Amino acid sequence: xxxxxxxxRVVAAAVAVGALQAxxxxxxxxxxxxxxxxxxxxxxxxxxxxxxxxHGFTRSVDLSxxxxxxxxxxVSAEEAGVVRRIVRDKGRPIRRGQAIVRFDxxxxxxxxxxxxxxxxxxxxxxxxxxxxxxxxxxxSELDYHQAQYTAxxxxxxxxxxxxxxxxxxxxxxxxxxxxxxLVEIGAAVSPGTPVARIVQTDxxxxxxxxxxxxxxxxxxxxxxxxxxxxxxxxxxxxTITYVGAVVDxxxxxxxxxxxxxxxxxxxxxxxxxxxxxxxxxIVDAIVVPQQALVAMEDGYVVFAVExxxxxxxxxxxxxDISVSQRNDVVVAxxxxxxxxxxVVGQQGLTAGDRVRIVSGQDGGAGE
Numbered sequence: 001x002x003x004x005x006x007x008x009r010v011v012a013a014a015v016a017v018g019a020l021q022a023x024x025x026x027x028x029x030x031x032x033x034x035x036x037x038x039x040x041x042x043x044x045x046x047x048x049x050x051x052x053x054x055h056g057f058t059r060s061v062d063l064s065x066x067x068x069x070x071x072x073x074x075v076s077a078e079e080a081g082v083v084r085r086i087v088r089d090k091g092r093p094i095r096r097g098q099a100i101v102r103f104d105x106x107x108x109x110x111x112x113x114x115x116x117x118x119x120x121x122x123x124x125x126x127x128x129x130x131x132x133x134x135x136x137x138x139x140s141e142l143d144y145h146q147a148q149y150t151a152x153x154x155x156x157x158x159x160x161x162x163x164x165x166x167x168x169x170x171x172x173x174x175x176x177x178x179x180x181x182l183v184e185i186g187a188a189v190s191p192g193t194p195v196a197r198i199v200q201t202d203x204x205x206x207x208x209x210x211x212x213x214x215x216x217x218x219x220x221x222x223x224x225x226x227x228x229x230x231x232x233x234x235x236x237x238x239t240i241t242y243v244g245a246v247v248d249x250x251x252x253x254x255x256x257x258x259x260x261x262x263x264x265x266x267x268x269x270x271x272x273x274x275x276x277x278x279x280x281x282i283v284d285a286i287v288v289p290q291q292a293l294v295a296m297e298d299g300y301v302v303f304a305v306e307x308x309x310x311x312x313x314x315x316x317x318x319x320d321i322s323v324s325q326r327n328d329v330v331v332a333x334x335x336x337x338x339x340x341x342x343v344v345g346q347q348g349l350t351a352g353d354r355v356r357i358v359s360g361q362d363g364g365a366g367e
Contacts, residue, residue: 043353043354044353044354044355044356045314045345045348045349045353045354045355045356046345046355046356046358047303047305047314047342047344047345047346047349047355047356047357047358048342048343048344048345048357048358048359049305049340049341049342049343049357050289050340050341050343051338051339051340051341052286052288052335052336052337052338052339052340052341053337054284054285054286054287054337055284055285055287056281056282056283056284056285057281057282057285057287057323057325057328057330058278058280058281058282058325059278059279059280059281059282059323059325060276060277060278060279060325061210061214061217061218061276061277061279062274062275062276063208063209063210063256063274063275063276063277064208064272064273064274064275065206065207065208065209065226065272065273065274065275066206066207066208066270066271066272066273067204067205067206067228067267067268067269067270067271067272067273068204068205068206068207068269068270069176069199069200069201069204069205069269070200070201070202070203070204070205070259071174071176071198071199071200072197072198072199072200072269073173073174073176073197073198073199074194074196074197075100075170075172075173075194075195075196075197075198076191076192076193076194076195077103077170077189077190077191077192077193077195078167078170078191079103079164079167079168079191080103080188080189080190080191081103081104081105081168081188081189082103082104082186082187082188082189083101083102083103083183083184083185083186083187083188083189084102084103084104084185085101085102085185086100086101086181086184086185087099087100087101087102087169088100088178089178089181090178090179090180090181090196091177091178091179092177092178093175093176093177093178094172094175094176094177094178094198095172095175096172096173096174096175097171097172098171098172099169099170099171100170100171100172100178100181100195100196101169101170101181101183101195101196102168102169102170103168103169103170103189104168105165105168108161108164108165108168109165111161112158112161112162112165115154115157115158115161116158118154118157118158119151119154119155119157119158121154122147122150122151122153122154123151123154123155125147125150125151126147126148126150126151129143129144129147129148130144130147130148170195170196172196172198173198174198174200175200176198176199176200176201176202177198177199177200177201178196178197178198179197179198179199180196180197181195181196182194182195182196182197183195183196199269201262201265201267201268201269202261202262202263202265203259203260203261203262204259204260204261204262204267204269205257205258205259206226206238206257206258206259206260206273206275207255207256207257208255208256208257208273208275209248209251209253209254209255209256210253210254210255210256211252211253212247212252212253212254215247215254217277217279218240218243218256218277219240219243220240220241220242220243221239221240222239222240222277222278223237223238223239223277223278224237224238224239224240224258224275224276224277224278225237225238225275225276226238226258226260226273226274226275226276227273227274227276228267228271228272228273228274229271229272229274230271231266234266236260236267237260238258238259238260239258239259240256240257240258240277241257241258241259242255242256242257243255243256244256258275280323282322282323282330285322285330286330286331286332286335286336286337287328287329287330287331288302288328288329288331288335288341288343289327289328289329289343290324290327290328290329291327291343291344292329292341292342292343292346293319293321293329294346294347299318299319299320300318300319300321301316301317301318301319302316302317302319302331302334302335302341302342302346303315303316303317303341303342303346303349303351304317304335304339304340304341304342305340305342305355305357306340311354312354312355312356312357313352313353313354313355314342314349314350314351314352314353314354314355315351316349316350316351317334317335317339318334319331319332319333319334319335320332320333320334342355344359
């Protein structure tokens with residue numbers, strides 16, 4: 001046999017041995033010299049844990065709304081005239097009945113004076129004819145009634161002119177802040193011309209549109225908390241005063257309103273408000289973060305850790321979910337107070353894995 005033939009046989013034998021070893025590794029056999037299940041190949045997973053402590057849980061409906069003045073009134077002129085005096089300017093508090101502007105009233109005053117004199121004369125004529133007709137039987141019944149009607153007509157005409165004269169002064173119909181004045185001195189106005197805008201801000205209305213899925217959860221009298229971006233450290237307490245009976249077909253929402261006291265005028269109409277309406281309150285609830293849940297085909301499980309020292313292992317717990325709010329979930333069953341819950345690293349766990357607690361309330365425990 002030649003040297004070349006011997007070399008080819010040695011190479012073929014080496015390839016065959018390598019192939020057999022590779023097949024053995026694919027079947028999961030330990031490499032030569034490694035004992036199956038030896039400490040050098042034990043699986044250890046790093047996790048973070050939190051200890052379960054029952055506490056109160058509040059489920060709420062969160063909505064965005066806008067703050068509005070309790071009353072927002074545009075005051076219009078009721079009599080034609082030319083503005084002659086500005087009594088109160090914008091930005092100042094005003095009480096109901098106080099004057100805002102006055103019109104030129106010279107012509108109406110003259111008309112009132114003339115109508116007053118005519119009314120007095122007609123009243124005297126009526127009194128005389130009444131006495132003569134009823135006591136002395138002098139005069140006709142027609143003259144008697146004509147004098148009576150003339151006196152009444154004169155009184156009515158005087159009353160109408162006096163009312164028109166009074167309306168040459170535009171007064172505040174409500175108490176509030178004179179937010180804007182819409183006319184200037186010398187402006188000629190007619191009935192219906194806007195003169196001023198008054199807002200009542202000692203009480204604020206907060207208006208929001210609630211999605212239709214909350215139709216059974218929101219009702220008049222429900223407590224609510226309102227917060228504002230401009231006042232991040234302050235919350236305002238109020239109650240729902242109105243719930244709409246119809247869902248808007250375009251937005252699929254229904255309107256709600258709540259009222260808030262605003263004695264210091266901290267809330268300005270037009271501000272964006274965040275509303276939280278309490279739906280349910282649970283005492284001593286088992287609350288876990290949403291990310292601690294591991295979704296399975298038939299529900300959810302969480303992982304807790306048990307053991308101490310160098311032998312801390314993961315235990316799978318099937319849990320029943322009661323309610324949730326944002327990132328918090330209330331667990332109805334499956335966990336108990338004092339359990340150490342895995343909150344980071346649970347996605348890579350299987351039941352029985354050894355774990356190393358790297359941080360959390362039991363940080364540093366375990367291997």
